Amino acid sequence: MNEELRRIWQQFYDWVVGNGPRPENEVVPEEPPPDLPFAQKPKDKYSRFHEATLKERYNQWLEIHGLHLFSVLYSGLSVLTCLVIVSLLLATVAELPPFGDERNPAHNEVIRRYVEHGGHETGAQNIVAGLILDYRAFDTFGESAVLFTAAVSVLMLLGASRRNSLKDDPSPHSDGEGWDFLNRGPPALRHHVFRQDDAILRGVATLSIPVIIMMGCVVVINGHLSPGGGFSGGAILSTALILAANAYGFERVHSFFNERTFIVSSSTALMIYALSKGYSFFTGANHIHSIIPKGTVGDILSGGLILPLNICVGLIVAGTLYGFYALFSEGDM
Amino acid sequence: MTDMLAYNIPFISIFVMMISAIITPLIPNKNRLPEKLSCIAIGFVGILSAYLLYSLTSGGQSLSFNFPMGHFPAPWGNELRAGPLEAVLSLVFSVAMLLSLTGNFSSTAEDIAPRRRNIFCVLVNLLTASLLALTYTNDLFTAYVFIEINTIAACAIVAVKEGPETARAALRYLVMSLVGSGLVMIAICLLYDLTGHLLMQNMHGAIQVLVATKSYMMPLTVSLALITAGLAIKSALYPFASWLPDAHGSSTNASSAILSGLVLKGHIFTIIKIFYRVFGLDVIHLLRMDTAIFILGLAAMIMGSVHALRQNNVKRMIAWSSVAQVGYIFLGVGLNTTAGIAAACLHIIVHACVKPMLFTAAGGLSNAAGHRKGLHALMGTFYVNVWAGLGLIAGACSMMGIPGFAGFASKLSLTLASFDNSAVVWALSALAASSVLNALYYVPAVIVVLTHNKDAHKNFTAHAPTLSYKVSMFVFLALNFYLGLFCVPLLRLITRGVNVL
Amino acid sequence: MLEKLLLNHYEAAAVILSGIGLTNLLLQRNLIKKIIGLNIMDTAVYLFLAAKGYVEGRAAPILIENASGGWVTSSAVYVNPVPAGLVLTGIVVSVSVTAFALALTLKLYESYGTLNIDEALLKMTQEQEEIEARIDEAEEEVLS
Numbered sequence: 001m002n003e004e005l006r007r008i009w010q011q012f013y014d015w016v017v018g019n020g021p022r023p024e025n026e027v028v029p030e031e032p033p034p035d036l037p038f039a040q041k042p043k044d045k046y047s048r049f050h051e052a053t054l055k056e057r058y059n060q061w062l063e064i065h066g067l068h069l070f071s072v073l074y075s076g077l078s079v080l081t082c083l084v085i086v087s088l089l090l091a092t093v094a095e096l097p098p099f100g101d102e103r104n105p106a107h108n109e110v111i112r113r114y115v116e117h118g119g120h121e122t123g124a125q126n127i128v129a130g131l132i133l134d135y136r137a138f139d140t141f142g143e144s145a146v147l148f149t150a151a152v153s154v155l156m157l158l159g160a161s162r163r164n165s166l167k168d169d170p171s172p173h174s175d176g177e178g179w180d181f182l183n184r185g186p187p188a189l190r191h192h193v194f195r196q197d198d199a200i201l202r203g204v205a206t207l208s209i210p211v212i213i214m215m216g217c218v219v220v221i222n223g224h225l226s227p228g229g230g231f232s233g234g235a236i237l238s239t240a241l242i243l244a245a246n247a248y249g250f251e252r253v254h255s256f257f258n259e260r261t262f263i264v265s266s267s268t269a270l271m272i273y274a275l276s277k278g279y280s281f282f283t284g285a286n287h288i289h290s291i292i293p294k295g296t297v298g299d300i301l302s303g304g305l306i307l308p309l310n311i312c313v314g315l316i317v318a319g320t321l322y323g324f325y326a327l328f329s330e331g332d333m
Numbered sequence: 334m335t336d337m338l339a340y341n342i343p344f345i346s347i348f349v350m351m352i353s354a355i356i357t358p359l360i361p362n363k364n365r366l367p368e369k370l371s372c373i374a375i376g377f378v379g380i381l382s383a384y385l386l387y388s389l390t391s392g393g394q395s396l397s398f399n400f401p402m403g404h405f406p407a408p409w410g411n412e413l414r415a416g417p418l419e420a421v422l423s424l425v426f427s428v429a430m431l432l433s434l435t436g437n438f439s440s441t442a443e444d445i446a447p448r449r450r451n452i453f454c455v456l457v458n459l460l461t462a463s464l465l466a467l468t469y470t471n472d473l474f475t476a477y478v479f480i481e482i483n484t485i486a487a488c489a490i491v492a493v494k495e496g497p498e499t500a501r502a503a504l505r506y507l508v509m510s511l512v513g514s515g516l517v518m519i520a521i522c523l524l525y526d527l528t529g530h531l532l533m534q535n536m537h538g539a540i541q542v543l544v545a546t547k548s549y550m551m552p553l554t555v556s557l558a559l560i561t562a563g564l565a566i567k568s569a570l571y572p573f574a575s576w577l578p579d580a581h582g583s584s585t586n587a588s589s590a591i592l593s594g595l596v597l598k599g600h601i602f603t604i605i606k607i608f609y610r611v612f613g614l615d616v617i618h619l620l621r622m623d624t625a626i627f628i629l630g631l632a633a634m635i636m637g638s639v640h641a642l643r644q645n646n647v648k649r650m651i652a653w654s655s656v657a658q659v660g661y662i663f664l665g666v667g668l669n670t671t672a673g674i675a676a677a678c679l680h681i682i683v684h685a686c687v688k689p690m691l692f693t694a695a696g697g698l699s700n701a702a703g704h705r706k707g708l709h710a711l712m713g714t715f716y717v718n719v720w721a722g723l724g725l726i727a728g729a730c731s732m733m734g735i736p737g738f739a740g741f742a743s744k745l746s747l748t749l750a751s752f753d754n755s756a757v758v759w760a761l762s763a764l765a766a767s768s769v770l771n772a773l774y775y776v777p778a779v780i781v782v783l784t785h786n787k788d789a790h791k792n793f794t795a796h797a798p799t800l801s802y803k804v805s806m807f808v809f810l811a812l813n814f815y816l817g818l819f820c821v822p823l824l825r826l827i828t829r830g831v832n833v834l
Numbered sequence: 835m836l837e838k839l840l841l842n843h844y845e846a847a848a849v850i851l852s853g854i855g856l857t858n859l860l861l862q863r864n865l866i867k868k869i870i871g872l873n874i875m876d877t878a879v880y881l882f883l884a885a886k887g888y889v890e891g892r893a894a895p896i897l898i899e900n901a902s903g904g905w906v907t908s909s910a911v912y913v914n915p916v917p918a919g920l921v922l923t924g925i926v927v928s929v930s931v932t933a934f935a936l937a938l939t940l941k942l943y944e945s946y947g948t949l950n951i952d953e954a955l956l957k958m959t960q961e962q963e964e965i966e967a968r969i970d971e972a973e974e975e976v977l978s
Binding site (some may be wrong): 096286 | 519
Binding site (some may be wrong): 485531 | 882
């Protein structure tokens, strides 16, 4: 009994000092040599196993065939899972309310108020704009925040570190504090090949960029009157920036739109959104009269906060989408 | 009617965190100003939540209220809802978030490049805002939007520490989370189609009608299963938890503490709200979802601990232990009674306080051992960083359920709650087995840390713990004992909160 | 059942699309293709939502002027505006998430030079073993 206890203690001691588990059949030396504590003895953890045991052979087999076996099993299982999910969902879809029927449960008093009173309650002719920027503005605020989160995360992953990771960086490394946009290192690993003499691209860009910008502005500003709004208009505006970057080179775009302007414009636009909508939420919830006029439905200056919010969202979206493009293709803004 | 300030607190707390997130990129990234700003904002939210809790429970007239976001009443506009449970949770979330930040103040500086630090703060603020929004929201689609903010920010704070390992862990976490969000989105669309509402209470009414008339039962079941599966993936319920140890084990200590202690809890609380507020417990029972959750919870309790036993890296061990703890919470949810859900909420709170403490302690110990995270490397580190050692010991005792520590309270209430269920034998034996398994890996860790190690002692970079570390650890320990010794009033409060959820 | 599926053919198509996306996501070993699978899943949800909002013979939810210069506000004229709002949110979320996932993929590619997730894993385990071996060596030096 005493022996047994001692052996268990020895095993535990070994484990504590980091010698790993001993094989069960090994004879524990009665007295370990005093000059050689356990921590020093095993140079190689496999030295106790001279012959290829069954387990080792199994491991070898697993190393050769394991990945293949696993991938076959995995593919089979995933196809099975997907088939099960799809058939389940198909059965569900068959039971759903019929397509295009006006008696469906979704056509209830909520929709009726949105459509019947949306005009005079929000001041927007476009009911969807009134819905997302007035009735359910908190969701849309969250949505802009999602975009902001992604922009900040991508900037963190691709923007700041890329410069530091360059081996032959001639510029001194930043002191680590504050933004240094002047000491920008050389362009990134996959430098965008820019051809100076692409006359066709430049000509087309010169002609089309003003039109694209105008189109984008129209879509943003008319968001409460016609299809469109901040998100779609912002996307159109960002294509103008991307086209400019391709035709005239990123350096030209950098001169007026760099990382700092991107951060400042996005944050400011989102801040205006948050503060103005915060005011509107606060007054609404506390039944305080809001000073924001609704305007007449159909006018350009109508819809209360919808027009300024659309402009804010447009700025965020345009900056973010161009930012994604610049960071991915150039590794820099 | 509660007073004006308390009435506005849910809205103010979310907006304070949002505005501090938005303003952080604009302030100079010097003298760790962004982090200080975040701490101040989170502390402010914590004080507000405490006041909200006080005013909700002291008045005695109305325990909960709805806060319309805008000029339009509930089914048309967005809405927040606050009761004692929401107030307690937001208080715990903000306190744990603040302590995770302050406790790991110095290790954050070591792990994260200075350029990335203000972005880290933006992400932490957004994460707090999304947790608060998930706690307070009364609208399923708002919940979806904030779940997405939560997902991106959580993956980004894994990747904030540079290195291929974190990038891979974050990518894996992201892909799993996105599958989860996809399922949640499909389920929300189905539910909207069936009920015509996105607001939780109105959905509840419509679902009661559907169940009473036995119409659309199949789509209802599928949507419940999808939304539960989606959120279960995000909250690392066992079979879907394979992403967790990578993500929590490889990131910086502050991120691990926040992810394990808080981010999982936001999703779990959303599940609880969906069960209790959208479907109602009788419908959940009718559709058999409680049994599924119960079984998965049992599996998670055992398998999480079994996986933790096989880890050699201390952070990965603690991360797998989170999987087991999530299993406890789901066990409580799966009991499908008010007492069970109250016990689950108590365990959410306990785990939100204990797990950040464990991660902070593990960070301090591995820092004392020269940034090595293997269990053996930690030998004798107790004597280098006593506060971290105390934290690990208290956390381990709490996880094992030693009386007097926080974990005991929640395990006791889970046990008591499970007596109402027919599967009481299963619940009790799983609780016992899981506690023993917890002891099997936490006790050796404690012994290793306490073992004197004269040889290796000279290698240790004798980092004296900073003042912020000591203070945070002290508060963590105090919270741990408070929860362990005085949990009865808290449990009563939670039960009242669950009743008005 | 098939009849009903044909009636709900847009939703059925959406479900099949999301199945394709999910299979792609699970089966592809190339990260870019995985992300494409995710996008297919998202698109399927938009199709589903757009189909849910549609009502036979109704106009887009933008107020129409009537003959006397006022607005037609009868709810029997317009389709359901809520799914449009939800789709918009879904698109923005999907753009953000895709960008973030691609950025992470790019980081991984810079570290390992591969987009295949298995190869990256293999290289990572090799590297980790090397690091562990180096740490062991260092420890033994210290001890001896």
